[in-house]
Amino acid sequence: MSLDKQAAAFTKSVQAQANFSGPRRVAAPTTSTTPAAASTPTTAPKRKRIVDRTKPVAPPIVYSQPTDTSLGxxxxxxxxxxxxxxxxxxxxxxxxxxxxxxxxxxxxxxxxxxxxxxxxxxxxxxxxxxxxKPIHNIRSAQALLAHLQQQTTAQGLSVKELKDGWAGAVETIADLEESGDILVTRTKKDNQPRMVWINDKTLDIIVEDEFKAIWHKIVIPPPGDLPGELEKAGLKPTSVDPATIKKEVKGGAQKGRKRAQNRRVKVSNVHMNHILKDSKDLKR
Missing domain, CATH: 1.10.10 (Arc Repressor Mutant, subunit A)
Structure with missing residues (x-):
């Protein structure tokens, strides 16, 4: 038997054992065993949603209502x-x-x-x-005078507080100041009223004209000569330090310093005289 015949016989025997001569069968898909899944192999299977009951579920958002932005x-x-x-x-x-x-x-x-x-x-x-409700319930001249008369201190009343709730406060204050019923302090910048007090007219004193004439006859020296004039009168000016004022020394000019006198010192270490004497000799 030749080599070609032996190869052909071997091939035939292998084909007979594997049954290659029968019809070819197509294997069914392994992703699903149901007939519906086999008929539609391209559709992905649906997974079951697992809900964690341990976590709080947020309430559903209602989009038909606007969010509260505190604009109201x-x-x-x-x-x-x-x-x-x-x-x-x-x-x-x-x-x-x-x-x-x-x-x-x-x-x-x-x-x-x-x-x-x-x-x-x-x-x-x-x-x-x-x-x-203003800071002070004052809206008239009578109410302002009554409030100032009832005050127990001399602190005064702020015009800024009076203007709160009283539009005519400034005009009324000007009228009362002109009539002498109140005393007013004003700002230097724009001369606006700042504080008001009651003007107690019972404290007014009538000064006679004769006393006024005597008062005006008194000549006040210039500010630079005033301390010297007070010293001549035996008075101490408050604007000058009394320690800086030179006092005149009786009996002539001030004497110089006296020479310091030697004081005798009592020696208490007599028993060490020989030692101190030897040390002085050594220094020499």
Whole structure:
């Protein structure tokens, strides 16, 4: 038997053992065993969602409602500010309807409650009105004089505080100052009233003309000669240090320093005289 015949016989036997001569079969997909999965092999299988029950679940967001940005509160406080300024300028009580009409706003129950509780406003439940409460309840010349007369100290009253809630404070102060009812201090820059006091006219003293003439006859020396004139009169000027004033020495010019006299010193170490004497000799 030749070599070619042996190779052909070997190939035939191998094909017979592997059954290569039968029809070719296609293997089914291993991703799913159901018929539906086999018919649609391109569709990915759905995974089951696992929810962790230990974590708190956030409430769902409702997008139909706007987020609270506190704009409503800011708008209300702006309305309160304008209402207070309006009552401060009017200086008379106003009803909530009058305030709302002037500011062109709607007086809601919440806004009215905030105005009632404001410390700068006074609510009158009998009349149903709101009024601005100034620092001092003074809005007339009579009220100002009465307040100054009741003061127990000489501290005075600030004009800045009087102007709070009283638009005519400056004009009234000028009239009372001209009539002599009050005393006023003013600023140097623009001559505006700063502090006011009551002018107690019972302390006014009538000075006779004769005494005024004597007073004006007294000649006051220049400021540079005033300390010397006071010294001549035996007085000590308050603007000069008394230690710097030279006093005249009786009996002539001031003597020089006396020479210091030698004082005798009692020797207590007599028993060491020989030692001290030897040490002095050595130094020499």
């Amino acid at each position: 509160t800011q708008h209300m406080m702006t309305q309160v500010h304008h209402a207070i300024q309006h009552l401060k300028q009017r200086e008379v009580p106003q009803t909530p309807e009058q305030i709302a009409s002037y500011l062109s706003i709607q007086m809601t129950p919440t806004l009215l409650q905030v105005l009632k509780q404001n410390e700068r406003l006074t609510w009158n439940p009998a009349q149903g009105t709101l009024e601005y």
